Amino acid sequence: MSVRAAYEQWASTYDTDRNRTRDLDQMVTERVLSRVRGTQILELGCGTGKNTALLARMGEHVHALDFSAAMMxxxxxxxxxxxITFTQADLTLPWPCADGAVDLIVGNLVLEHIADLPHIFAEAWRCLKPGGHLFICELHPTRQYMGKQATFRHNxxxxxxxxxxxxxxxxxxxAAHAGLTLIDLQEWWHEEDQDKPPRLVSFLWQKRTV
Ligand SMILES: C[S@@+](CC[C@H](N)C(=O)[O-])C[C@H]1O[C@@H](n2cnc3c(N)ncnc32)[C@H](O)[C@@H]1O
Known part of the structure; x- marks a missing residue:
């Protein structure tokens, strides 16, 4: 099943399923973004809008992208x-965003589904204003080494x-190759994750001009 088809199915229960990764990601996003300013915000893979509400409260405008119509x-x-403007878009293609249009780009739990990271960072650099930030929070690769990946139950x-x-x-x-400067990297555990490797990793980059 394609990634898009899977999310079309998962959409009806994504918000209500027990999902510690989703819940931890929301807490992490609120915590890290409390230190960042953004007025024009682009969200990558907004899904059912778990973090979109926070972004709408932070900024003047949020452009939320996702390729699953059902999730959006x-x-x-x-x-x-x-x-908030929602646009159905595939992040593996050029993004529907003008050059230098946004000062904050946010992506949560989406890049594990995208093979081509250099494309993501090149598009982020293109869309960001100078001084703008890119925040990414993802399933920690140590979890992937243990065989974990996004999973859902349907019928x-x-x-x-x-x-x-x-x-x-x-x-x-x-990200460095694309010209982005890493300013924060953190690893995160859910409170039920004692003695386990980190569940999430978050990054904050900036498009610095000098
Ligand atoms: C695990 S959900 C995360 C949703 C939301 N960011 C959150 O944290 O709850 C991953 C989302 O990424 C979207 N997605 C995956 N690959 C994508 C792609 N190539 N282009 C656009 N959206 C994509 C899926 O449709 C899904 O809504």
């Missing part, structure tokens, strides 16, 4: 903010969604 429909139905059938392993060094190297 959930977000549209839940969120009544007038400053009693478990579906593993196709995923690519990106090592921490891949994020570091590919």
């Amino acid at each position: 429909e959930r977000a549209r139905a839940k969120l009544s903010f007038p400053n 009693e059938i478990d579906t593993l969604i196709a995923a690519f392993v990106h090592h921490v060094s891949d994020f570091f190297k590919d």
Whole structure:
């Protein structure tokens, strides 16, 4: 099953399934972005809008992208903010965003489904204003080394969604190659993760001009 088809199915239960990774990601995003300013915000893979509400409260405008119509429909139905625009778009293609148009780009739990990290960082650099930030929070690769990946149950059938392993060094190297400066890297554990490797890794980069 394609990644898009999987999320079309998962959409109806994504918000209500028990999912510690989703819940930890929301807490991490609130915590890290409390230190960042953004007025024009681009969200990558907004899904059902778990983090879109936070972004709508932070910024003047949020442009939320996702290639799953069903996931985005959930977000549209839940969120009544007038400053969110939803666009169905595939992040592996050029993004529907003008050069230098946004000062914050946010992506959560989406890059494990995308093989080509250099494309993501090149598009982020193109869309960011000078001084703008890119925040990414992803399943930690140590979890992937243990065989973990996004999974859901639909009609009693478990579906593993196709995923690519990106090592921490891949994020570091590919973002630097695109011209982004890493200003924060953190590893995160859910409170039920005692004695386990980190569940999430978050990065904050800046498009510095000098
Ligand atoms: C695990 S969900 C995360 C949703 C949301 N960011 C969150 O944290 O709850 C991953 C989302 O990425 C989207 N996605 C995956 N690959 C994509 C691609 N190539 N282009 C656009 N969206 C994509 C899926 O449709 C899904 O909504």
